[in-house]
Amino acid sequence: MMDAAVFYAFAALAVLSALVVIAQRNPFYSAFALIVTLCSLSVIFALLGSPFIAVLQVIVYAGAIMVLFLFVIMLLNVRREDAGKGGARTMGGIATGLVVLLVLEAGTVLLRLQPGPAPGFDASTRKMAQVLFSPQFLYVFEATSILILAALVGAVALAKKEP
Amino acid sequence: MENPAFVHHALVLSLVLFALGTLGVFLRRNVITVLMCVELMLNGVNLAFIAFSRAAGTLDGQVLVFFVMVVAAAEAAVGLAIVIALHRHRDTLDIDAFNVMKG
Numbered sequence: 001m002m003d004a005a006v007f008y009a010f011a012a013l014a015v016l017s018a019l020v021v022i023a024q025r026n027p028f029y030s031a032f033a034l035i036v037t038l039c040s041l042s043v044i045f046a047l048l049g050s051p052f053i054a055v056l057q058v059i060v061y062a063g064a065i066m067v068l069f070l071f072v073i074m075l076l077n078v079r080r081e082d083a084g085k086g087g088a089r090t091m092g093g094i095a096t097g098l099v100v101l102l103v104l105e106a107g108t109v110l111l112r113l114q115p116g117p118a119p120g121f122d123a124s125t126r127k128m129a130q131v132l133f134s135p136q137f138l139y140v141f142e143a144t145s146i147l148i149l150a151a152l153v154g155a156v157a158l159a160k161k162e163p
Numbered sequence: 164m165e166n167p168a169f170v171h172h173a174l175v176l177s178l179v180l181f182a183l184g185t186l187g188v189f190l191r192r193n194v195i196t197v198l199m200c201v202e203l204m205l206n207g208v209n210l211a212f213i214a215f216s217r218a219a220g221t222l223d224g225q226v227l228v229f230f231v232m233v234v235a236a237a238e239a240a241v242g243l244a245i246v247i248a249l250h251r252h253r254d255t256l257d258i259d260a261f262n263v264m265k266g
Contacts, residue, residue: 057209148233
């Protein structure tokens with residue numbers, strides 16, 4: 001019972017803060033609302049029996065990635081965006097229609113699906129480590145370190161001042 | 164451990180978050196906010212992976228979420244570097260200002 005209350009409270013918080021992210025014209029407040037969304041999603045991950053991913057969500061997403069976003073927002077001294085012109089409005093209307101269509105379609109599929117949890121599920125950190133370092137995923141895991149290195153070098157090369 | 168309805172409702176929540184992210188990508192005109200909406204979409208997908216992993220009882224979905232997070236971190240780093248370079252060239256972050264390929 002307690003679980004359900006926490007689950008739905010944080011699900012509602014995630015949706016509300018996601019609404020603030022897209023409704024807010026000032027990117028600074030958008031970033032803070034996104035941090036709230038990410039943290040409430042971390043609670044939902046934990047309730048779905050994935051403590052490792054829940055902790056990773058707070059450390060990597062809410063910690064590292066969002067700090068990067070806030071850093072760039074403050075570095076560039078971003079102003080509030082002003083109201084859209086006519087062309088942008090039509091574009092927004094079309095986009096809203098398409099998204100409503102997407103929600104209706106995926107929603108009907110989800111209503112028919114109704115999956116339940118499988119018994120004997122264990123996603124503890126020990127188990128996750130065993131899977132990540134198993135021969136099935138080991139090489140992919142090592143390849144991600146090369147990806148991160150490439151992104152690091154690329155980011156420095158892109159953002160550096162041109163002579 | 165938990166309420167059997169959680170998996171299904173988590174999937175509905177992931178659909179809502181993905182839809183809100185998509186809407187934001189189309190409606191917002193600040194490049195940084197658009198990037199943040201992409202992160203919102205990625206999180207909706209992550210939640211769907213976790214819920215399906217819970218429904219299937221295997222850890223493959225969890226591993227996939229791990230890799231999505233790594234790619235999201237790389238994407239944010241490179242994307243924000245591009246935003247800084249664009250701001251240096253055009254002195255604006257309005258998405259409508261970046262409509263030519265030639266610098």
